Amino acid sequence: MISSRTEGCTLTGALSVTTSVQDAITVIHGPDGCAHHNFSLLHALHFDNDQLNLPSILSSSLKEQEIIFGGEFALEETLSGAMGESPGAIFVLTSCVAAAIGDDVRAVCNEIRGCPVVVIPTGGFLGGGFSDGVRSALIALSELGKGGDPNGTVTLVGEKNLEYEAEANYREVQRLLGLLGVKVRLRFVRNIAVSEIAQLGSSSLNILREESLADVGDLLKDRFGTPYLPSFPLGFEGTLTFLSQVGDALNTGSDRAISMELERQKGIIDQFSELRGRAVNICHSDHMPAPFLSELLELFDLQVKERGQILTLPDPIPVGTSGLSRMLSRWQRVLHA
Amino acid sequence: MMKQIALYGKGGIGKSTTSTNISAALSGMGLDVLQIGCDPKRDSTRMLMHGRLIPTVMDQVRERGDKAITQEDVVFTGYGGVRCVEAGGPEPGVGCAGRGIIATFQVLERLGALHADVVVYDVLGDVVCGGFAMPMREGYAQEVYLVTSGELMSLYAANNICKAIRRLSGRSRGQCRLGGVICNAKNLPDEKQLVATFAERIGSTLIQFIPRDPVVQRAELNRMTVIEYLPGSDQAEAYRLLARNIIENRRLDIPEPLEIAELENLAYDFIAD
Numbered sequence: 001m002i003s004s005r006t007e008g009c010t011l012t013g014a015l016s017v018t019t020s021v022q023d024a025i026t027v028i029h030g031p032d033g034c035a036h037h038n039f040s041l042l043h044a045l046h047f048d049n050d051q052l053n054l055p056s057i058l059s060s061s062l063k064e065q066e067i068i069f070g071g072e073f074a075l076e077e078t079l080s081g082a083m084g085e086s087p088g089a090i091f092v093l094t095s096c097v098a099a100a101i102g103d104d105v106r107a108v109c110n111e112i113r114g115c116p117v118v119v120i121p122t123g124g125f126l127g128g129g130f131s132d133g134v135r136s137a138l139i140a141l142s143e144l145g146k147g148g149d150p151n152g153t154v155t156l157v158g159e160k161n162l163e164y165e166a167e168a169n170y171r172e173v174q175r176l177l178g179l180l181g182v183k184v185r186l187r188f189v190r191n192i193a194v195s196e197i198a199q200l201g202s203s204s205l206n207i208l209r210e211e212s213l214a215d216v217g218d219l220l221k222d223r224f225g226t227p228y229l230p231s232f233p234l235g236f237e238g239t240l241t242f243l244s245q246v247g248d249a250l251n252t253g254s255d256r257a258i259s260m261e262l263e264r265q266k267g268i269i270d271q272f273s274e275l276r277g278r279a280v281n282i283c284h285s286d287h288m289p290a291p292f293l294s295e296l297l298e299l300f301d302l303q304v305k306e307r308g309q310i311l312t313l314p315d316p317i318p319v320g321t322s323g324l325s326r327m328l329s330r331w332q333r334v335l336h337a
Numbered sequence: 338m339m340k341q342i343a344l345y346g347k348g349g350i351g352k353s354t355t356s357t358n359i360s361a362a363l364s365g366m367g368l369d370v371l372q373i374g375c376d377p378k379r380d381s382t383r384m385l386m387h388g389r390l391i392p393t394v395m396d397q398v399r400e401r402g403d404k405a406i407t408q409e410d411v412v413f414t415g416y417g418g419v420r421c422v423e424a425g426g427p428e429p430g431v432g433c434a435g436r437g438i439i440a441t442f443q444v445l446e447r448l449g450a451l452h453a454d455v456v457v458y459d460v461l462g463d464v465v466c467g468g469f470a471m472p473m474r475e476g477y478a479q480e481v482y483l484v485t486s487g488e489l490m491s492l493y494a495a496n497n498i499c500k501a502i503r504r505l506s507g508r509s510r511g512q513c514r515l516g517g518v519i520c521n522a523k524n525l526p527d528e529k530q531l532v533a534t535f536a537e538r539i540g541s542t543l544i545q546f547i548p549r550d551p552v553v554q555r556a557e558l559n560r561m562t563v564i565e566y567l568p569g570s571d572q573a574e575a576y577r578l579l580a581r582n583i584i585e586n587r588r589l590d591i592p593e594p595l596e597i598a599e600l601e602n603l604a605y606d607f608i609a610d
Contacts, residue, residue, distance in 0.1 A: 064440055065399055070431030101433045 010122035012038055013133025014093050016161045017141065017189050018120070019055035023088035024194050027058045029075050029105055030095020030124065035059035045162050058082055062097055071103045079112050088194030089116040089144070091137070096124025116194070118143060131212055134158060138216045141189060145200025147224045152250060153185035155203040157220070157228070158213045161190055163316060165323070172320035173207065173232055176239065179257035180247055201226060205249045208232075210316070232319045235292045236265045236299065239320050265321050272328040275300045278335065279308035285315040292317055309335060342516065342583060343458035343472045346484035347494035351521040354553060355484055355579075356459035357384045361564035362573075362580035363455050364417030371412075371453035372419055375441070375472055377426030377434045381459040385415035388560030393425020394441040403440075408448050416565050420453065434461075435468020442471055451477075455584070463494060464501045473505050473513040480516035480589060482544065485535070487520070487528035489604045492535055496600055499539050499592040506591045514589035517544030519579065524549045531607040538603065539592045545579035548572070 011028060015038050018026040028035045035057050042055045060078040062071045075092070082090050090112070094105055099121075109117040120140040122133050138158055154177060160166055174184055186192070186199045201224030208217050210231050217228035227249055233242035240258050247254025280302050284293065293313070296302065311331050318327045344352045344359075353374070360372045374381025379393050391413045397406050415421045422445065426437035445451050458472040472478045481502055485495040495518065505513045518541055520532035533543040548571075556566035563573045595603070 064436070066432075068395060068432050068434070068437040068440060069399060069427045072431065101431075101436075103431075 007130040009034075009096075009125050010127040010129065010133030010136065011093055011095065011124060012041060013130035013135075014091075014120050014122045014137035015042060015055065015057065015133075016130075017134055017137035017158075018091040018093070019057065020161045020190050021089065021091070021141070021192060021194055021197070024091055025056045025058060025082045025085060025087040025089075026091045026093060027060060027075070027078050027082055028093050028095060029060045029062070029071065029078075029098045029103065030093075031062050031097060032059045034095045034124070042162075049164060049166070056087070060098075062095070067097060067101055070101065071098055072105075072108050075103065075105065075108050076111075079109070079117065083112065083114060087115060089118060091141070092117060092119050093122045093137075094120075094124070094127075095122075096126045099123035099126045116144060135213065135216055138189065138213070139219055141197060142200055142216075142220060142223065144194065144197040145220075145224065146198040146202070148199070148202030150204035150226070151185070151202060153183050153203045154205045154207055154246070154250075155186040155188050155200065155226070156184060156190075156209070157188050157206050157216060158209040159187060159190045160209055160316065165318070165326075166190070168326070169232060169319040169323065172322040175322070176233065176243060176257075176261070176320055177246065179260055180243060180250070180252045180254060182246060182250060182252060200224070205229065205246065207246075234289065234317055234319065235295050236269075236321065236324060237295055238292070239265070242320075261321060268321065268325045268328065269299055271325075272300070272332055274332060275302065275328065275335065277301050277303065279303045279305040281306060281308040281310045282313055283310060284313035288313060288315075288317065339453060339456065340480070340584070341456040341458070341478045342480045342482060343460055343478035344482050344484055344519075345460050345464065345495075345498045346521075347491045348461070348463070350484050350486060350491050350494075351547075351553075352459055352484050353381045354384070354557070355519060355521060355547065355576075356381060356457050357562045358564050358573075358576035359580045359583065360385060360419045360455075360457050361417050361562040362577045363457075363584070364419050365564065365577070366580065366584070368454040368584075370417075370419045370455050370457065371451070372421050372457040372459060373445075373472075374421075374423040374459050375438050375469065376424070376459070376461040377429075377437065378461075379423040379425050382413075382415060382419075382421035382423060384557060384560060384562045385417075385419050385421050386413060387416070389413075391421060391423055393423040394444050395425035395427075395437050398440065398444060403444050403447075406444065406448065408450050411444070411448070412450055416562060422450065433468070435466040435471075438468040438471050442475075442477070464498055470501055470505065473502065474511075476510070476512050479512045479514060480583075480586070481513060482516050482583065483518045483541075484521050485518060485532060486523040487525040487531040487604075487607070488523060489601070492532075492600060492604065493597075495535070496539065496594050499594040502592055503594060515539075515541050515592045516583065516586055516589055517542050519544055520546045522547060522549045527607050531604070534607075535595075535600075535603060538595055538599070541590045541592055542588060544582050544586065545575065547575050547579065 206228035233239040424441035426434040483495040485491045518536035536543045550572040556563045
């Protein structure tokens with residue numbers, strides 16, 4: 001996936017991952033502004049999601065002098081300060097300024113003893129956009145995984161920590177896995193402690209949040225031998241396929257789970273039968289998977305017309321049967337309005 | 338009217354030697370001269386200061402913060418009353434030296450230090466980033482003099498700098514022009530003619546030929562400019578001529594850089610002969 005320049009800086013993407021490790025401190029090696037803006041943004045988004053946690057972010061406070069003479073000493077001092085807080089780990093992100101002047105961040109971090117220090121070479125905008133930051137962070141944090149014998153559980157990889165429905169999506173995946181008798185061992189990375197990351201590589205299956213994380217999935221497969229599914233379940237049919245794929249991967253069998261879910265889906269389609277045959281104009285983002293939309297049009301016999309009722313497909317699109325149910329409920333409210 | 342000149346050229350070609358001797362010669366003409374070394378190596382003005390490495394602007398900023406600095410902290414008077422400034426910068430391999438040059442100009446502007454009959458900017462070998470083009474921008478040096486020998490790599494570097502001059506001169510506020518080419522000879526055959534032909538091809542002129550002479554090394558070993566060490570020597574006279582030519586020069590050109598093949602053919606023609 002080519003990340004767009006309109007989606008922000010790598011720092012925000014990487015921070016969306018690292019600040020979800022609860023006992024870690026993230027150091028941004030850059031000017032104070034990088035930390036300030038990202039802190040404000042994360043705080044506001046978490047607040048919107050009814051979470052009052054303040055992200056643990058420190059800045060190495062690069063100023064003109066550090067830009068001219070090098071910022072390695074400033075980073076050393078910031079790391080020493082961070083060590084004083086006894087964190088479970090320190091994650092070090094690089095800003096575009098640090099990348100442009102070529103500070104040897106790894107060399108500085110290698111000198112730190114007493115807690116894991118993980119360098120995430122984000123490079124601010126020089127490293128790409130938000131999604132690149134997410135991938136860089138997941139790849140860097142995977143260094144803390146210890147692997148182990150596959151134990152029949154799954155690990156969720158790359159949940160979207162800033163999305164409004166992150167917890168609802170997690171509960172839906174957990175419910176679907178429950179139909180197969182499968183448990184989530186690790187959420188890599190959402191609301192976990194540093195010590196939990198050691199379990200990375202000990203699940204029998206990784207499930208990626210979305211397909212753009214395929215290179216993270218490939219890396220974990222190479223390193224720990226863990227196979228992966230490329231995405232959380234999307235669409236009615238996609239959800240049934242998801243159950244089948246997980247069942248196959250873990251040899252749990254999935255027929256019973258699929259028939260139970262199919263019954264649930266039929267119930268939901270009946271529940272929203274009022275939508276059937278309506279003239280609609282559906283707004284969606286450019287990267288909407290075509291099968292998702294065509295399935296909805298077909299199931300409800302929706303007529304796409306320019307002057308039809310305007311309905312919105314959320315981005316990211318809803319996860320699993322429950323996600324669709326929430327979306328259809330919103331559509332119904334729009335039609336009643 | 339204040340004249341501001343900048344010397345550019347390949348590393349090791351003799352820019353600092355040429356700059357200090359020009360400054361010394363200009364002071365001998367009764368002019369008030371300010372020489373600014375724009376290289377983290379900070380050795381541009383050493384011969385004017387009798388071997389002393391003066392504190393640099395960047396050192397002072399680092400130690401005391403830029404608000405606490407006065408002109409006396411960064412401007413030092415050397416031979417013939419020439420006032421000397423070194424920009425300084427980071428240790429090799431860290432930080433951003435180009436940003437250091439930009440910051441130095443900001444400090445010197447704030448201190449009101451950029452005034453003299455002639456300001457001589459002695460700049461790092463290659464214009465590797467915008468910072469080292471600073472002396473050519475913002476109306477600082479209006480005249481650039483390229484220092485080169487007849488060696489291909491030296492001509493190549495000079496040609497590259499022409500690209501920077503050409504680009505900067507195209508800007509609406511761009512006042513930077515090429516004043517001429519100084520041949521700092523390596524005693525190659527037909528070297529003067531080669532460099533003169535190069536100068537002509539890029540649309541400029543050879544402003545002075547400086548022969549290679551052991552007196553330059555002897556003067557430097559005695560921590561002096563040639564002008565001071567052996568004022569009656571032919572070499573000192575060559576530097577005085579150069580200084581006079583620069584002061585009297587009214588020819589300022591927007592150069593036409595050569596393609597690499599043209600440059601190679603030019604050098605080849607002279608070597609083959």
